[in-house]
Amino acid sequence: MTTTLTEPAIVATGLRKSFGKKVVLDGIDVTVPAGTIFSMLGPNGAGKTTTVHILSTLISADAGQARIVGHDLARNANDIRRVIGMTGQFSAVDKLLTGEENLMLMADLNHLSRRDGKRRTAQLLEQFDLVDAARRTPATYSGGMRRRLDLAMTLVGSPKVIFLDEPTTGLDPRSRRTMWQIIRELVAGGVTIFLTTQYLEEADQLADRIAVLDGGKLVAEGTAEELKRLVPGGHVLLKFADPRGLESAAYTLGDVRRDDDKLTLQVPTDGSVRALRSLIDRLDDATIEVEDLSVHTPDLDDVFFALTGNTNQKAEIQ
Template identity: 55%
Template structure:
């Protein structure tokens, strides 16, 4: 693997019983970047992260992280990575400062070094004012910031963030995005899994769309959106009959179909001439379309075009049928410290 590559997988496969979770995943993540793995629940995102972070062994394929094979050089990988799962792995009875000092001591720092590292991280993550408060009194956003701070105690080369903003309010999510961008700016490679399309669009220089255990598309967000269209014309139909009639006229050109909302979407360049032409084509009688709107194409449009459903669709079966590790176990097993 080249020195500039932080994560590389080739032909990654994993099954749980009869359930094929990963079916040949190839990924390449440059160092010092934010890479996002997108997909619905059940697509294989968390299983991929667990394999990359040495928690689970793949059935087939080759995986290298931070320059080391995750099977042969497991300990070397663990010394260079950190994992923050979907739920904060913190001791609610300790203060924020105590949590970070404990992690620093476990990572081998002296008492003085642990105090300095904790103070540095508390200031960096805007938690100095709450340093001596019990973590159990923190808000959700504060807990997530502290959890990521704990992930950075050992100065990892690669940080895995598994859906880090799930359950956060918009303001806390915005704050988290700023922190993630700053991490990449300081040289840390961030491997992010998320169901929030806006999150990946905002943070990632490169994304991979995962569906049913396979990568269905990969590239820069702007490039992927251009594969669908620069913009999308959304048509809200007057009634179910009008919806059915226009949907038939559009055929495979429709990249969005939502019969519950009587909504159809079709690619467009956004120009007035093309919008008028499309409206005349699908609604020559001028009675089927109730209203319309043009907006920029999104990653969800890309996912819908490639898979037939949105990236926030919840799969029928869970991605990982086995019992998940508790936050504390996850922290310990990945050797975050």
């Protein structure tokens, strides 16, 4: 089947998986548009890696259906393997081979000719800044270099979808940000990324959409900003030039938290543009001058702790 420009890269419905009596996935639905980054968050044991293993054909689901780049997961597993790549939590490079030899091995496994394999290897060594380390074994590499080599090996076959299962685990902040930039460049080139991570900042920085998985159920899904509006604590901080403005605003707005020493008011809000516009209109109608205004929303840490641990109901994005 040939995919169209509007067809999602991944569509899964009702995926279920149990290991013995342990239900790991309890009927999840996932849709990932092509050329985007989709991130799945969740505590240990939530089912993130199981989801990746099912969608990448490593294990089968007990129930449910899925299509990857137009191919049916149950009937066309071999076709799916030809269009996907996968990088796990730990580097899969062969430490006895050089970086160049690792890439050439992957070229052979992808049935590239010797000439095409050498050309592809050279391209990837350049792209991942590994030219100087090409003739050295990964045992001499830093953690970030090994992870870059691992991802480069995944790309030898030019996959359309890449599953990244906690790809920056154990990396220092500089190496993690280097990987983020590589991931952004891959997506800019048309690759679709399915990312699982426990680094909430990573999902916030990279993902077009985020799903929160807990106890085998999807408890929320949306953009980072949509998810942040699901939990309480968002507010607009207003600062005034004098006590008179503070008093007038407090009287006009009603439900606020005031700090007379700092001449500020905290006004509860869901962080939406509509709520902010309404607040500004109320201040304008009362001719109240504000010296400074800033919007404060919960971060993904707040979302994570608020939504995990209770899987009775999926949170609704408004």
